[in-house]
Amino acid sequence: MGLDEVASKPHEALAAHLADKMDAVNTLIRARMASRHAPRIPEVTAHLVEAGGKRLRPLLTLASADMCGYSGDYDVHLAATVEFIHTATLLHDDVVDESAQRRGRPTANLLYDNKSSVLVGDYLFARAFQLMVETGSLRVLDILANASATIAEGEVLQLSAARDLRTDESIYLQVVRGKTAALFSAATEVGGVIAGAPEDQVQALFDYGDALGVAFQIVDDLLDYEGDAKATGKNVGDDFRERKLTLPVIKAVAAASDEERTFWKRCIEKGDQRDGDLEHALSLLHTHGALDQTRADAMAWVAKARVSLETLPAHPVRDMLGGLADYVVARIN
Known part of the structure; x- marks a missing residue:
């Protein structure tokens, strides 16, 4: 992989650093x-941890400690802790959502059973606290508790x-x-905490x-x-089919006519979905500009x-974290 390609994917630049x-x-x-x-x-x-993924959360812990000048070993402990918490929540989520796939592979609850997934998730939480x-x-x-x-x-x-169609953007x-x-x-x-960083820097890291x-x-x-199934690992409309009221739909419901609200109520609240409903839902999202508004919200959070990074010391990792923020929204531009 060339330097330009690494630079184009900031999480890979962080991982290399x-x-x-x-x-x-x-x-560990x-x-x-x-x-x-x-x-x-x-x-x-092992089925889940070795399945790939960017290890983004532990990278963030290591990057924050490195940027703040930490030279010990406990950043490794904390990065592993963060990954264990993340993995435990994935195991539990797949049971709750009755998921069959994650990262293009069968979920643990499908390969084994729900009981194993829940109990092993509990085990990982316990390991995290150790x-x-x-x-x-x-x-x-x-902080982690x-x-x-x-x-x-x-x-x-x-x-x-x-x-619940009453769910608004604040919820x-x-x-x-x-x-x-x-x-x-x-x-x-x-x-930042393990590195003994000043309080304003710790707060900036939290805010970031x-x-x-x-x-x-x-x-x-x-x-x-509006994603590419090959790139995202999900089929377009999976959230709609699973009746999840996510931000694009919340925005469309807020602007909906009575007739449109009846449609959303049938599809999301009642789960009565029919042929052509996804296409109609996409049409309504475009009609009310819900997708463009959602994109603008993502850009605002980035x-x-x-801005949070401006409080932190000048450091190559700070530049990588800025690039990482831009990379998150690069997929929707």
């Missing part, structure tokens, strides 16, 4: 996935909000800040992670209606992420 640290994270993850008494645990976790404690930092423990609780709250809120943002942005912001914040996480989820929701 932090390659030694990421190798240590992956080694494999060691802590092991279980002497329950071989099902490493089987299930790793947190080993850092000896109560503040780190507080709060993030774990916030993630669970966001998922529960989504259960009630996802198919949507609350869900996104819970299920997605909370771990992004915790990942960046703990990197929060804004990046919100933008990341908005882009994901937008791509469900701008917030970039």
